[in-house]
Amino acid sequence: QQQVKQSPQSLIVQKGGISIINCAYENTAFDYFPWYQQFPGKGPALLIAIRPDVSEKKEGRFTISFNKSAKQFSLHIMDSQPGDSATYFCAARGTSGTYKYIFGTGTRLKVLA
Amino acid sequence: DAMVIQNPRYQVTQFGKPVTLSCSQTLNHNVMYWYQQKSSQAPKLLFHYYDKDFNNEADTPDNFQSRRPNTSFCFLDIRSPGLGDAAMYLCATSRDLLQGGQYFGPGTRLTVT
Numbered sequence: 708q709q710q711v712k713q714s715p716q717s718l719i720v721q722k723g724g725i726s727i728i729n730c731a732y733e734n735t736a737f738d739y740f741p742w743y744q745q746f747p748g749k750g751p752a753l754l755i756a757i758r759p760d761v762s763e764k765k766e767g768r769f770t771i772s773f774n775k776s777a778k779q780f781s782l783h784i785m786d787s788q789p790g791d792s793a794t795y796f797c798a799a800r801g802t803s804g805t806y807k808y809i810f811g812t813g814t815r816l817k818v819l820a
Numbered sequence: 821d822a823m824v825i826q827n828p829r830y831q832v833t834q835f836g837k838p839v840t841l842s843c844s845q846t847l848n849h850n851v852m853y854w855y856q857q858k859s860s861q862a863p864k865l866l867f868h869y870y871d872k873d874f875n876n877e878a879d880t881p882d883n884f885q886s887r888r889p890n891t892s893f894c895f896l897d898i899r900s901p902g903l904g905d906a907a908m909y910l911c912a913t914s915r916d917l918l919q920g921g922q923y924f925g926p927g928t929r930l931t932v933t
Contacts, residue, residue, distance in 0.1 A: 752924065
């Protein structure tokens with residue numbers, strides 16, 4: 708069973724601080740690693756994504772770092788704002804069969820004003 | 821704006837009474853997915869359509885069915901809802917199985933009484 712392990716389960720950060728969420732996967736049969744942001748009562752929104760041939764991708768305050776050899780990837784939110792308070796899911800897309808997405812268990816981020 | 825639309829946003833049904841949830845998309849994407857998300861959990865894939873080809877997840881109960889009459893619309897039918905089927909149901913689309921990310925709708929919150 709392919710798995711994606713996400714940590715921490717919850718995170719509290721001061722406004723202006725850096726939020727870091729980590730994910731690790733257990734096999735190499737993934738080719739695309741998106742991060743989703745979900746507010747209560749809403750569907751997940753695609754935030755940023757990376758492919759395994761790239762070690763880092765930055766979009767505004769959001770950065771993905773990818774370590775292929777360690778099978779780990781992380782989301783960094785710079786200058787965290789109260790509006791960033793949400794649940795974040797990492798995911799990985801399989802490269803065979805139905806190419807399904809495997810989701811992490813989610814991280815609930817709270818940014819204090 | 822191109823988007824994924826789900827109706828209704830909130831649905832209350834009685835135990836055992838069939839219910840249909842609707843999803844439409846203006847993105848002209850080939851793939852449409854249905855996920856079930858319970859409180860504080862990651863989305864769980866139920867099935868997806870790649871064009872007209874239906875792919876059911878092995879652990880999706882027979883109680884859940886889906887229809888995709890055309891590119892734009894996809895329906896989730898729950899034939900005999902149980903209390904355990906109360907959840908948020910998310911529709912998502914992607915351009916192709918291996919291109920781009922998934923775009924989620926706002927979800928339908930299903931309550932079973």
